Structure formats: C-alpha cells, structure tokens
Amino acid sequence: MPLFAVICTDKPDHLQTRLDNRPDHVAYLKDTGAVMAGPFLNGDDTMYGSLVVIEADDMAGAEAWATNDPYAKAGLFSDVRIEKWNKVIG
Structure with missing residues (x-):
C-alpha cells in the first residue's frame, strides 16, 4: 500500500489547542495504524x-x-501538505 507524508503547521498561538486534543489525536494515530508520527519542535x-x-x-x-484527524477537526493547522512518499531506509 502506498505511503503518504502528512505535513502540518500549527496556527500561531494554538499550543493549547494542540495540548487539549493530543489524547484524541494519539488515539487516532494508533487506531488508524499510522506508520510513524511526531511533532515538529521549535528552538525551545x-x-x-x-x-x-x-x-x-x-x-x-x-x-x-x-481531514478526520482530531487536530484538524479542532482547527489546529494553518497548513496541511500531503505528499506521496517512498520509504528507502529504515
């Protein structure tokens, strides 16, 4: 089955939205069998x-x-990019 990278950027000043919806987001990742996932981190x-x-x-x-990701439903993201991805290493 093809792989896709879902690359999302949060809206400014929406950290609390992320934190409030994190348990539902993580459950969604597990329930839908995400291959790998993690947040981007800034300098701090x-x-x-x-x-x-x-x-x-x-x-x-x-x-x-x-679209069904709880983060997306909560309005967390300013930008979502989806790219078909080919795993080469790992």
Missing part, C-alpha cells in the same frame, strides 16, 4: 506542527485521513 522544544506517515490507497484516502 515547543510543538508547532506534525509529521505523520500513513498508508492509504491513494491521495483521496490520505486526504480523508487528514
């Missing part, structure tokens, strides 16, 4: 975005996954 180690690698049949499936 504050979370400000996400990288999630998922399996999906096609781009439409990856977009549906991203």
Whole structure:
C-alpha cells in the first residue's frame, strides 16, 4: 500500500489547542495504524506542527485521513501538505 507524508503547521498561538486534543489525536494515530508520527519542535522544544506517515490507497484516502484527524477537526493547522512518499531506509 502506498505511503503518504502528512505535513502540518500549527496556527500561531494554538499550543493549547494542540495540548487539549493530543489524547484524541494519539488515539487516532494508533487506531488508524499510522506508520510513524511526531511533532515538529521549535528552538525551545515547543510543538508547532506534525509529521505523520500513513498508508492509504491513494491521495483521496490520505486526504480523508487528514481531514478526520482530531487536530484538524479542532482547527489546529494553518497548513496541511500531503505528499506521496517512498520509504528507502529504515
């Protein structure tokens, strides 16, 4: 099954939104079988975005996954980019 990288940037000053929705987001990652995931960190180690690698049949499936992420539903992201990704190492 193809892999997709879901690359998200948080809206400014939305750290509390991230923290409030983190348990639901992590459960969603586990329930949907995300391949790997983690937050981007700024200079003081504050979370400000996400990288999630998922399996999906096609781009439409990856977009549906991203739309249903609890973070997205909470309005956390200013930008979401989805790229088909080819794992070479790891």
